[in-house]
Amino acid sequence: MSPHEFPVASQLRPASFHPFSSTWVITNGALNVSPLRWSYNASSCYCFRLRECRCKWKRLVRSCSTSEFVVASDENYGNKQVVSLTPRLYEYVLKNVREPEILRQLRGETASMRGSQMQVSPDQAQLLAMLVQILGAERCIEVGVYTGYSSLAIALVLPESGRLVACERDAKSLDVAKKYYQLAGVSHKVDAKLGLAMDCLESLILNGEAGSYDFAFIDAEKKMNEKYFELLLQLVRVGGLIVIDNVLWHGKVADPLVNKFFCVFLYFQLNELDLMYYPQVYDPKTISIRNFNQKLMEDKRVSISMVPIGDGMTICRKR
Numbered sequence: 396m397s398p399h400e401f402p403v404a405s406q407l408r409p410a411s412f413h414p415f416s417s418t419w420v421i422t423n424g425a426l427n428v429s430p431l432r433w434s435y436n437a438s439s440c441y442c443f444r445l446r447e448c449r450c451k452w453k454r455l456v457r458s459c460s461t462s463e464f465v466v467a468s469d470e471n472y473g474n475k476q477v478v479s480l481t482p483r484l485y486e487y488v489l490k491n492v493r494e495p496e497i498l499r500q501l502r503g504e505t506a507s508m509r510g511s512q513m514q515v516s517p518d519q520a521q522l523l524a525m526l527v528q529i530l531g532a533e534r535c536i537e538v539g540v541y542t543g544y545s546s547l548a549i550a551l552v553l554p555e556s557g558r559l560v561a562c563e564r565d566a567k568s569l570d571v572a573k574k575y576y577q578l579a580g581v582s583h584k585v586d587a588k589l590g591l592a593m594d595c596l597e598s599l600i601l602n603g604e605a606g607s608y609d610f611a612f613i614d615a616e617k618k619m620n621e622k623y624f625e626l627l628l629q630l631v632r633v634g635g636l637i638v639i640d641n642v643l644w645h646g647k648v649a650d651p652l653v654n655k656f657f658c659v660f661l662y663f664q665l666n667e668l669d670l671m672y673y674p675q676v677y678d679p680k681t682i683s684i685r686n687f688n689q690k691l692m693e694d695k696r697v698s699i700s701m702v703p704i705g706d707g708m709t710i711c712r713k714r
């Protein structure tokens with residue numbers, strides 16, 4: 396990564412063009428011209444590059460003139476353009492979510508409670524419910540229930556014979572969840588377990604339930620993700636899914652300013668050697684999520700798909 400990109404990490408920036416610093420940055424990653432792409436000596440090369448940049452500029456203007464969309468394109472991936480969600484576009488996405496009335500009510504009640512931002516978003520809940528339906532899942536586990544939004548979305552689509560083990564350590568939140576299971580008429584499908592998730596998962600394994608679950612959703616203590624994942628990998632059958640929430644952690648996983656060490660960068664600019672100091676933020680939660688994402692990337696026991704929905708979810712299928 397070029398040092399020029401550091402200041403724009405996880406922020407949207409207005410367009411800026413510095414011809415003599417040979418850096419052109421429009422939004423985070425929407426249009427980056429790296430220093431190497433500009434040649435001041437070879438004019439033909441310069442013209443070619445300029446034309447190429449004009450094309451990119453036109454594409455960007457075309458997309459911006461009709462909307463707020465931010466389009467990221469990366470030449471390493473065949474110039475595929477990827478839409479980044481703006482508030483206006485996200486509002487549109489939410490308008491296209493079929494949120495059951497009981498979930499809407501639960502969201503309303505939770506809105507005034509402490510920690511309401513922890514709830515999964517309606518579009519995430521809809522995706523979870525759809526995955527459960529596609530799998531034809533009968534036996535599910537949720538780690539981290541809070542007031543029950545995601546667990547209720549799952550329970551609503553489970554068949555009558557289905558069962559969801561819902562682990563939560565906070566009694567007050569779990570009471571709200573139980574109230575809504577009752578109101579929705581799905582209490583008989585949910586086995587709400589008050590206590591630490593690790594204890595709950597270990598007792599399921601001791602109970603001989605390994606390999607008997609179809610679907611699991613992890614949304615509790617982020618630093619424990621790896622431990623939850625290992626136990627759930629035992630509990631879920633081959634072909635079953637484990638979904639992990641918050642894998643993008645508000646974008647911080649990709650922010651180079653969040654790291655373990657203070658850093659000093661050396662780079663050349665117009666043939667001069669510059670030194671740049673970037674203070675690094677030590678954030679153990681982000682680092683643990685980043686490490687866990689990396690481990691999943693390398694884990695041959697599962698197929699994976701990281702989905703940029705809500706705060707990011709990774710869907711893992713047990714091989």
Ligand SMILES: C[S@@+](CC[C@H](N)C(=O)[O-])C[C@H]1O[C@@H](n2cnc3c(N)ncnc32)[C@H](O)[C@@H]1O
Pocket residue numbers: 513514515538539540541542543544545546562563564565568590591592593614615616
């Ligand atoms: C992000 S919230 C879950 C949100 C929920 N999935 C929803 O959509 O409403 C995380 C929850 O995990 C619970 N939690 C955190 N650590 C836990 C642990 N070790 N065992 C059980 N529950 C835990 C917290 O009390 C909190 O309610």
